[in-house]
Amino acid sequence: MKCKICGITSYEDAMMAIKAGADALGFVFYEKSPRYISPSDAKKIISKLPPFVEKVGLFVNVDAQVINSYIQESGCTLAQLHFEATDSVYEQLFVPYIKVIRAKNKEDILKHSDEYRLVDAYCEAYGGAGKRINTEWFEGIDCSKIILAGGLSPNNVSSVKKYGFYGVDVSSGVEISHGKKDPKKVKDFIDNAK
Numbered sequence: 001m002k003c004k005i006c007g008i009t010s011y012e013d014a015m016m017a018i019k020a021g022a023d024a025l026g027f028v029f030y031e032k033s034p035r036y037i038s039p040s041d042a043k044k045i046i047s048k049l050p051p052f053v054e055k056v057g058l059f060v061n062v063d064a065q066v067i068n069s070y071i072q073e074s075g076c077t078l079a080q081l082h083f084e085a086t087d088s089v090y091e092q093l094f095v096p097y098i099k100v101i102r103a104k105n106k107e108d109i110l111k112h113s114d115e116y117r118l119v120d121a122y123c124e125a126y127g128g129a130g131k132r133i134n135t136e137w138f139e140g141i142d143c144s145k146i147i148l149a150g151g152l153s154p155n156n157v158s159s160v161k162k163y164g165f166y167g168v169d170v171s172s173g174v175e176i177s178h179g180k181k182d183p184k185k186v187k188d189f190i191d192n193a194k
Contacts, residue, residue, distance in 0.1 A: 002167030003190045004056065004147065007035035009179035011045045020187040021194060024054035026080065026171070029070050032060075034178035035171065039074040046075040056080050056098075064092035071095040080118060098147075106137040113145070118169060121150035132156075138163045154188035161193070168193050 005017040006026030014025055027042040028035045039057075046055050057076035059067050061083045071079055072095075079097040090097070102122040103109050109119050121133040132151025143163045152160070153173035160168065172178075174185040 001161065001165055001193045002147070003193050004054075004167060004169040005171075005174065005181065005186060005189075006056075006058065006149075006169055007033075007171040007175070007179055008045065008181075009035060009037050009041075011048060013181040014045050014049060016183050017181065017186050017190075018050065018053055020183070021190040022053070022186070023167070024056050024078075025049075026056045026058055026169070027074065027076060028058045029074075030058060030060040030082070037179075039070045042074040042076065054078055058082060064089045067097070068092075068094055082120075100149075103133055103137070106134075109137055109141065109146070113142075116145045116147070116166060118147040118149055120169075135160055135163070138165075152189075154185050154192055157189055158192045 002023040003021065004024035004026055005022045007028055008014050008025045017025060027037050029039065030036060055076045056078045057071050057074055058080045059082065067079050079095050080100060081097055082100045098116060098118055099112055100118045100120060101108055101111050102120055104122040119133065121131040123131045143165045146165050147167040147169050148160055148165045149169035152168055152170045157168055170189055174181055174189050176182045
């Protein structure tokens with residue numbers, strides 16, 4: 001499974017995650033998050049990173065112009081949209097993006113099933129709540145285009161391998177504190193996922 005380490009706020013954590021085998025890093029452009037980073041601060045990190053690592057900007061309830069400009073300014077390579085955007089927002093984006101499904105029930109995980117998408121447990125707050133989705137919902141479903149998020153940790157990530165997810169996404173499950181990653185947890189998470 002591909003591994004994304006989200007909520008990166010420092011160059012040291014970014015490089016540590018890459019050296020541990022991360023395929024993607026997440027930068028939270030949502031000001032209410034304790035892991036928020038400005039596009040200019042993200043750029044300072046991203047400009048020094050090696051190639052072939054996906055740099056993902058996370059967005060909540062903003063318009064296409066904000067997404068386009070933040071992605072361009074920061075140097076991110078993908079936008080992750082944590083909200084139900086209108087078709088016009090998607091049409092105005094000139095950056096690659098992935099939709100996030102905040103699943104309340106089993107039917108929700110089937111939305112956008114023809115696209116790669118990130119599936120997270122529904123909660124009132126956006127992202128990083130560490131709430132785990134009911135994995136039984138994925139029994140008998142093609143999960144090859146799903147990136148699973150929410151409540152994952154080094155201790156439980158190997159238990160979801162059987163579903164055949166494209167990838168997994170973790171933030172709070174590998175942290176010492178908000179926005180500060182634990183090197184051992186990051187390495188164990190990636191080792192156990194792969």
